[in-house]
Amino acid sequence: MTAAAPAPRVPFLDLAGLHAEMRAELDAAALGVLHSDRVLLGPSLDAFETSWAAAVGARSAVGVGSGLDALSLGLRALGVGPGDEVLVPSHTFVATWLAVLHVGAVPVPVDVRSAAADWDPAALEAAVTPRTRAVIPVHLYGHPVDLDAVMDIAGRHDLVVLDDAAQAHGARLGDRPVGGLTHATAWSFYPGKNLGAFGDGGAVTTCDPGTARRLRSLRNYGSSEKYRHDEVGWNSRLDEVQAALLAVKLARLEEHNARRDAVARRYDTALAGLDLVLPERVPGTTPAWHLYVVRSPHRDRVRAHLASHGVETLVHYPVPCHRQPMFAGTGLADRHLPMADRLSGEVLSLPMGPTLRPEQQDAVVEALHAFRP
Numbered sequence: 001m002t003a004a005a006p007a008p009r010v011p012f013l014d015l016a017g018l019h020a021e022m023r024a025e026l027d028a029a030a031l032g033v034l035h036s037d038r039v040l041l042g043p044s045l046d047a048f049e050t051s052w053a054a055a056v057g058a059r060s061a062v063g064v065g066s067g068l069d070a071l072s073l074g075l076r077a078l079g080v081g082p083g084d085e086v087l088v089p090s091h092t093f094v095a096t097w098l099a100v101l102h103v104g105a106v107p108v109p110v111d112v113r114s115a116a117a118d119w120d121p122a123a124l125e126a127a128v129t130p131r132t133r134a135v136i137p138v139h140l141y142g143h144p145v146d147l148d149a150v151m152d153i154a155g156r157h158d159l160v161v162l163d164d165a166a167q168a169h170g171a172r173l174g175d176r177p178v179g180g181l182t183h184a185t186a187w188s189f190y191p192g193k194n195l196g197a198f199g200d201g202g203a204v205t206t207c208d209p210g211t212a213r214r215l216r217s218l219r220n221y222g223s224s225e226k227y228r229h230d231e232v233g234w235n236s237r238l239d240e241v242q243a244a245l246l247a248v249k250l251a252r253l254e255e256h257n258a259r260r261d262a263v264a265r266r267y268d269t270a271l272a273g274l275d276l277v278l279p280e281r282v283p284g285t286t287p288a289w290h291l292y293v294v295r296s297p298h299r300d301r302v303r304a305h306l307a308s309h310g311v312e313t314l315v316h317y318p319v320p321c322h323r324q325p326m327f328a329g330t331g332l333a334d335r336h337l338p339m340a341d342r343l344s345g346e347v348l349s350l351p352m353g354p355t356l357r358p359e360q361q362d363a364v365v366e367a368l369h370a371f372r373p
């Protein structure tokens with residue numbers, strides 16, 4: 001019988017430790033729902049939606065079943081459909097592209113400038129055609145995109161903008177939180193996110209009442225009145241238990257993000273001078289530091305070296321979207337996206353989270369300093 005592999009000395013993310021800090025509040029929130037008579041579309045969801053909208057500077061928040069549903073329903077609510085072209089980053093999680101396909105639209109990848117999925121505005125505008133209907137900027141790893149530039153281009157070409165903030169809970173552009181700066185913003189509450197549920201969940205925030213009304217209909221079978229269905233909808237509702245638990249975590253989000261920022265700053269200082277490309281801090285922005293992603297041409301060897309020292313790492317993402325098997329034989333597979341291809345072989349996510357202890361981070365840093373190509 002083979003012995004189980006030992007647990008890493010430095011886990012990538014310690015969710016159990018994070019939840020232990022809020023155990024009593026989380027238990028009370030879950031039991032409150034279990035002892036109530038509402039499990040869907042009830043007071044816990046109403047309260048969380050109100051609080052989340054206020055936290056991100058939006059007029060409305062609409063809770064849905066997952067981050068992918070938030071993107072898909074967001075596109076539908078903004079009028080994006082079959083045959084429309086949607087500009088997407090070349091380097092992102094595949095859900096960004098899948099949402100476009102789910103509404104029958106066509107993803108048009110625009111190559112990025114860095115691992116943070118930021119675009120050259122000129123390259124973005126050059127990708128606009130008469131069929132372009134929408135743009136999905138992605139605040140990848142928690143780094144906010146220059147939405148002012150994106151919205152300026154969108155305004156000139158009559159496009160809608162749905163920003164993907166699945167990894168950017170609490171990120172800011174200047175003094176403005178991400179979440180109410182475009183036509184709609186899609187969020188994921190997957191457990192590992194900065195604001196994570198205890199299962200799948202998501203939301204769309206918007207400042208437009210009409211978009212919010214349509215989202216509420218689309219998530220609930222296309223219905224705004226019981227047993228009356230005005231359009232083809234989904235069953236995608238953030239349930240009462242998840243909403244109640246998220247409300248507990250939302251009260252601690254600012255504190256937890258500050259702790260993430262402290263970890264990131266410590267990495268910045270300790271890793272300066274090594275043969276690594278560190279995350280860029282863009283003046284005037286506040287990243288959420290969902291991930292701390294470095295780059296190395298020796299990525300796989302660095303990762304193996306860290307593993308041998310008990311340090312757990314992840315790769316976000318090892319296969320670019322256009323190289324995924326589902327696109328084999330299509331025009332997407334033939335796209336020339338050199339930066340996306342390069343990033344897939346270089347990016348490495350180091351341990352990050354509000355519970356990462358200094359001695360654990362020291363172990364990561366010491367191991368990286370000991371690496372020899």
